[in-house]
Amino acid sequence: MPIPAGSSPPAPPTSGPIVYDPVLSRVRLTVDGLADGFPVGVQRSTDQISWTTVRGGGALIPAGGVVRLDDYEFTPDVTNWYRVVGPLVADDFNRSATNEWDFPERGPEWIVTGTASAYNVNGTRGQHTHTSRGVVLESRQDVSLADVDVTLRGISVSAAPTGPDSNTIVTLAARQVVNDRVEGRLFFNADGTVSANVRQLVGGVETFSTFVPVPSASTASTLALRLRAVGTSLQGWAWLDGGVAPVAPTVSMTTSWTSAGLLRVRSVLASGTTNPLSWTVSYDGFAVTSPDDVWFTGSITPALGGVWLKSLARPFLNRQVTARDVSPVTRPPRAGVFDVVGRSFPVAVTDVRGSRRWTLEVNTYTPAEARDLDLLSASGDILLVQAPASGRLAAVPTGYVLLGDTRETTPPTSDLLMRVFELACTEVAAPTADVVGATVTCQTVLNTYATCQAVVDAHPTVVDLLELVGDPTEVIVS
Incomplete structure (x- = not known):
């Protein structure tokens, strides 16, 4: 049938964090002011009720506080809402603080217990400095959650524990109400190994999983610990930080403690250790990835025009x-x-x-x-x-x-x-989510510039280079 006559909608804005590019028909998101180092997701909706992850936007890491993404699958000529979702609490400890942990990048202020001088942030790491044995140091997030997924990264100790009753316990606690709680724990042992378990402590009675050695870890390693509590399921993951996180949980158990409660980072140097004091436990990342939080919301009405x-x-x-x-x-x-x-x-x-x-x-x-x-x-x-x-x-x-x-x-x-x-x-x-295109190919660069220096001169950063748009002739079809 022939195409009948009609009219065109008004043009969308061309500046701001969300703009429409009519050259390739894409909505371009450039959102700044975000916390670096934590994965965020970009989602789209036309009713702000049902949200779909934008292709390529499942797990983006902001760089310099900025995340960029192009969306080609928007709904034309209606308002498209976009949001960036990230951890409810996020902290990379890239600040300095004395006698406290101060505020994370996102989330409420850290609350510390006991001697204030035991807590500091040195510009890259939050620290617990132990000057006594058998004394728990605790940093608390006053976020009350029942179902939670939380990760503590960059966990390291200043020295391997020594002595007859020698270990250091680092604990990631959730659902804490007074003294009742669930925990994921790392044990830095005198024999140089590190083991993990999960436990619940309810009414002064503890129930815990088996102790599992952390693969390839030693007391000199920098580790990551993740705790996930959903209903009666309690799971823990432990791995070498900087490596690939395991898919299957390292340890797990069923818990009867399902009440909403606070989050805590705890450490203790066992009473039987003989290490010289002071003695330090350091951390360089903390994130509550579930539930998540909306970091940015904006909208645009892209006018397709054809x-x-x-x-x-x-x-x-x-x-x-x-x-x-x-x-x-x-x-x-x-x-x-x-x-x-x-x-x-x-x-x-x-x-x-x-x-x-x-x-x-x-x-x-x-x-x-x-x-x-x-x-x-x-x-x-x-x-x-x-x-x-x-x-x-x-x-x-x-x-x-x-x-x-x-x-x-x-x-x-x-x-x-x-x-x-x-x-x-x-x-x-639709193509599967792993199909994420780019406007530039290696052939684009080879066809456009004679030397590597010419590329660098024209595009000083990778972000600049990715703004190139290839030519259809670069597709090999013969």
């Missing part, structure tokens, strides 16, 4: 096209009809119908437009078809498609430059 064909794997191929016509949309059946001997009525074996199929006719008016569209179809990528929400172009079917046979014809115009492309579209599932 029909777009987008490659999520190679977004530099994205093109706005001139839609000429759309065939009827069909759904092929997936069923069989079988005659039965001695019966008039056959038996039907049915299944859900196949996805939508249609043919989109597109005009091009210059050799460059024809070349670019041909290369886009030759890429073989799953494409996203987007069209305005209202007006004449709303008649174009939209969704993720795989192109079947394509046909290019030359209508009898005076200059014979016009082409008509017939694109057979089959609706398919």
Whole structure:
């Protein structure tokens, strides 16, 4: 059917933390003022009720307080809300404080107990300095949670414990109400090993899991400890900080203590140790990753302005096209009809119908437009078809498609430059989340600059370099 006439929506803003780029039809997020070093997620919604993780935005690490992401899958011509979610409490201890731990990057002030001089932050690490044996030092976050996932990183001790009753215990406690709590614990032992367990302490009675050695760890290692308490499930992970965190929990048990309570970081030098005092336990990261918190919220109404064909794997191929016509949309059946001997009525074996199929006719008016569209179809990528929400172009079917046979014809115009492309579209599932495209390839750089120095001169940072947009001819299709 021919595309009817219509109107265009107003243009979206072109400056700020969320802008629309009409060149590649993408919403660009550049959000600053974030805490460095902690994974954040970027989500999108059109109703602020149901949120979807933006492709490539599942676990971004802000650098210099900034996170950047491009979204090609927005909903056109309506308000799209974006939010950045991160840890409820986040602390990298990149500050200095004496006789306290002060405020984390996100979250309430740390509360310390006992002798104030035992607590300090030295610019990179929070520290417990023990001047007595058998005395617990404790830093508390007054965030009351029942279900929680919390990680303590950069855990190290100033020396291996020595003596007949020699260990140092570092504890990550949650659900603490008075003295009742659940814990993940690291034991730095006199034999040079480190072991972990989880436990509950309720009414003065402790129940704990088995002690499990932390793989490849020694008392000289820097470690990470994660505690997850959800309902009656209590799990702990311990690993070498800087390494890959294990998927399966190191230790686990069932707990009967499910009340909401506070979070605490505790350490104690056992009474039987013979280490010289003072003696220090250090930490360089603390994060409550569940529940999370909203670090940023903003919105934009991207005006599409036309029909777009987008490659999520190679977004530099994205093109706005001139839609000429759309065939009827069909759904092929997936069923069989079988005659039965001695019966008039056959038996039907049915299944859900196949996805939508249609043919989109597109005009091009210059050799460059024809070349670019041909290369886009030759890429073989799953494409996203987007069209305005209202007006004449709303008649174009939209969704993720795989192109079947394509046909290019030359209508009898005076200059014979016009082409008509017939694109057979089959609706398919969206590419999986691991398909995250980039606008620049190695070939882009090789084609643009003669030397490495020329690259550095033009783009002093990686962020600058990633702003390059490749050419469709860089796709190898022959």
